[in-house]
Amino acid sequence: MPRTRSINQNIPHRLLPDLRNMGTVLRIVLLVNAIALFLALAQAASPGELWQQMLFGSALLQPVLLSALLALYALNPIFARLAYWQASLLIVVIIVLLTFAFTHFGGELFVAAEEYSGFGELKRLLQSAVITLLLLGYFRWRALALSPVLQEARLQALQARIRPHFLFNSINAVLAIVRTEPKRAESALEDMADLFRMAMNDAHELVALKDEFELAQRYLALEQLRMGERLQVRWHTRDMPHDALIPPLVLQPLLENAVYHGIEPLVAGGIIEVSLYTADKRLHLEVRNPLSATVAQKEGNRIALANIRERLALLFDVEAEYRVERSSDSYGVHIIIPYLKPEVA
Numbered sequence: 001m002p003r004t005r006s007i008n009q010n011i012p013h014r015l016l017p018d019l020r021n022m023g024t025v026l027r028i029v030l031l032v033n034a035i036a037l038f039l040a041l042a043q044a045a046s047p048g049e050l051w052q053q054m055l056f057g058s059a060l061l062q063p064v065l066l067s068a069l070l071a072l073y074a075l076n077p078i079f080a081r082l083a084y085w086q087a088s089l090l091i092v093v094i095i096v097l098l099t100f101a102f103t104h105f106g107g108e109l110f111v112a113a114e115e116y117s118g119f120g121e122l123k124r125l126l127q128s129a130v131i132t133l134l135l136l137g138y139f140r141w142r143a144l145a146l147s148p149v150l151q152e153a154r155l156q157a158l159q160a161r162i163r164p165h166f167l168f169n170s171i172n173a174v175l176a177i178v179r180t181e182p183k184r185a186e187s188a189l190e191d192m193a194d195l196f197r198m199a200m201n202d203a204h205e206l207v208a209l210k211d212e213f214e215l216a217q218r219y220l221a222l223e224q225l226r227m228g229e230r231l232q233v234r235w236h237t238r239d240m241p242h243d244a245l246i247p248p249l250v251l252q253p254l255l256e257n258a259v260y261h262g263i264e265p266l267v268a269g270g271i272i273e274v275s276l277y278t279a280d281k282r283l284h285l286e287v288r289n290p291l292s293a294t295v296a297q298k299e300g301n302r303i304a305l306a307n308i309r310e311r312l313a314l315l316f317d318v319e320a321e322y323r324v325e326r327s328s329d330s331y332g333v334h335i336i337i338p339y340l341k342p343e344v345a
Contacts, residue, residue, distance in 0.1 A: 015084050017139045019072040023317030028069065028135060035131055036061050060102060064128065067098050092132050099128040167192075173226040188225055191218035195252075206245035206340065209276065209283070213237065216251045216274075223259050230269025231259065239277040245340040246283065247315055253308060254287040254333050262289030262331060273332075283339045288325070288332035305333065312337065 017024040036058075071094055072079075079087040103121050170192055178185040195218055224231050251274075258272045270290035277284050305324070312320040312335065321336040 015140045015143045016079060016087050016136075017143075019069075019076040019079065021317055022319045024139075025069060025073075026318065029065065031135060031138065032061070032065055032131060035134065039127075060099075060124070064095070064098050064102055067102075068095050071098070088136050091136065092129055095128050095132045096125050099125055169226050170222045173222070177225070184225075188222055191221055194218055195222070207248045208242065208342070209240065209244040209246055210242040212246055212248065212251050213240065213276065215249075216255055219252050219255060220259075220272075227259075227263065227269065230266075231263050232269065232271045234271050234273050236273070236275040236277070241278050241283065241339065243341050244278070244283050245342060246285075246337065247311065250308065250312075250335065251285060251287070254285070254335075257305065257333075258287055258289035258331075262291055265292045266290060278339050281339050283337050285335040285337075286332060288330055291326070291329055291331045308335075 019025070072091065075090075075094075079090070082090065100121075103124055170188070174185045174188050174192075177188075195215060220231070220233055255272065255274070263270050263272065273286070273288040275284065275286040309322045312322060316337055319338050321334075323334040323336075325332040325334060
């Protein structure tokens with residue numbers, strides 16, 4: 001049966017990085033080339049020799065690096081199931097074997113003739129192992145520096161986006177109809193309970209988009225109970241992937257901003273446009289609302305949007321995009337994150 005995927009695979013929570021994350025790959029490429037440059041500087045006696053060292057070193061380094069990244073990308077699910085030391089040992093073995101394959105079978109194509117010897121080959125294998133251990137040590141240090149306790153505290157703080165006045169307004173709206181429309185009041189209280197139950201969920205779990213979509217509908221139903229016909233919503237969900245996984249309470253804060261800073265200041269109200277779809281194997285969430293030209297954007301709105309940006313950066317690193325699209329009469333937020341699906345046990 002489908003199993004909820006933990007967001008720990010997207011942040012350095014297990015000490016070993018997610019080797020399919022673009023931020024991790026970029027860091028590996030930059031660090032490996034920086035180490036190679038330092039080694040070339042240490043061995044060169046002149047600028048010309050430095051250039052020669054870099055040229056010969058790159059002939060072997062770049063093919064090994066590219067092959068290693070592809071292998072680690074393919075084996076990342078296996079690493080996620082192993083203990084840290086087992087996964088680290090397996091990674092070192094893979095890198096050393098790739099280095100051996102290129103140096104032993106590639107011959108002078110990858111190694112200068114004068115350096116092609118038993119000792120030279122052993123030296124290159126040791127260098128690849130040491131560089132790999134240095135990288136693993138860096139990612140371990142980075143994981144410990146961003147300790148899970150601190151991350152969880154930050155994520156839970158950022159996730160607490162439901163404002164107290166929303167609770168008070170919803171309760172007052174329910175009280176106003178509890179005698180005249182008891183069924184509608186009961187439904188509103190159920191929506192409120194579901195909304196706050198989701199708000200208290202574990203911040204490190206991904207939830208199905210269909211559940212977040214249903215939660216957003218419950219939230220808007222409560223707001224429509226208060227605002228009536230002034231609040232209208234136009235959903236574009238025909239291409240929505242119901243099985244997509246996203247962090248909880250990402251869509252609801254965007255809708256809350258649209259209501260409080262877009263619709264509420266307008267006497268006649270307006271329409272909130274919501275689009276949920278996939279493109280290029282990535283999930284897109286768009287929320288757009290009308291904007292009053294005479295009402296300035298409140299500080300709280302900027303803080304809320306900054307919180308969402310920070311949360312996405314913590315969870316998805318550079319693979320998340322956050323775009324603000326503003327015109328004279330409308331305000332939109334466009335979020336793009338990886339399209340993740342439930343893992344089948």
